[in-house]
Amino acid sequence: MTEQVIVSSRTIDILAVLMLMTTIVLVGTSRLRTSIWAYAIRSFLLTWVSGLIAYFSGIHHIFIATGISLALKVILIPGFLFYIVNKTKVKTDVESVINYTLSLLISCGLILIAYYSTQSIIKFENDFMGHCLPVSLAITLLGFFVMITRKKAITQILGLLAMEDGLFFAALSTSYGMPLIVELGVFFDILVSVIIMGIYVYRIKETFDSIDTDSLRELKE
Numbered sequence: 001m002t003e004q005v006i007v008s009s010r011t012i013d014i015l016a017v018l019m020l021m022t023t024i025v026l027v028g029t030s031r032l033r034t035s036i037w038a039y040a041i042r043s044f045l046l047t048w049v050s051g052l053i054a055y056f057s058g059i060h061h062i063f064i065a066t067g068i069s070l071a072l073k074v075i076l077i078p079g080f081l082f083y084i085v086n087k088t089k090v091k092t093d094v095e096s097v098i099n100y101t102l103s104l105l106i107s108c109g110l111i112l113i114a115y116y117s118t119q120s121i122i123k124f125e126n127d128f129m130g131h132c133l134p135v136s137l138a139i140t141l142l143g144f145f146v147m148i149t150r151k152k153a154i155t156q157i158l159g160l161l162a163m164e165d166g167l168f169f170a171a172l173s174t175s176y177g178m179p180l181i182v183e184l185g186v187f188f189d190i191l192v193s194v195i196i197m198g199i200y201v202y203r204i205k206e207t208f209d210s211i212d213t214d215s216l217r218e219l220k221e
Contacts, residue, residue, distance in 0.1 A: 017135065028103065053173075080156075110145060117137070121133060
């Protein structure tokens with residue numbers, strides 16, 4: 001049983017690192033569709049982690065959260081974002097306030113900050129936590145970084161979703177998730193938020209023939 005826990009812990013650590021890599025792809029890519037695929041893959045890895053934690057912890061409500069997460073984050077939200085991209089006929093280039101080389105360097109700094117700031121907590125880690133807490137914090141910070149440096153509204157949505165993934169991962173790895181009713185409320189909020197932001201993106205495209213949020217400055221005049 002102990003060996004099984006060790007193997008599962010290592011598997012979750014590997015999945016956590018892969019999740020972080022997909023978030024780095026979100027920061028470093030200049031293609032919008034690649035960014036959406038990166039989100040879908042990270043969400044799939046997150047549901048895999050959630051399923052493993054549910055299995056080895058014996059907490060059954062996490063299975064329900066895993067199933068909802070799979071349907072919502074891996075299928076529905078990426079599909080909706082691809083639909084918005086096709087509907088708005090947006091260009092594939094992702095515009096950034098900061099060039100991509102500097103963005104990747106800043107991302108490395110944020111990851112180091114995440115690991116350094118969680119060192120005092122990691123020593124109290126549980127069986128599943130190895131790299132999970134610093135990775136979850138790093139994903140949250142990178143998502144926030146994407147939100148403030150990207151010009152296109154869809155990539156800002158992806159940044160927000162990355163932050164949510166990071167927080168959900170932190171809850172899973174430190175306390176085996178939140179109560180089911182809270183998780184259902186969070187999932188519902190995410191779905192509604194993405195739909196509203198998708199409509200918001202479409203309206204920006206219709207009004208300004210672009211989804212660059214810098215265009216909103218014209219509304220001040």
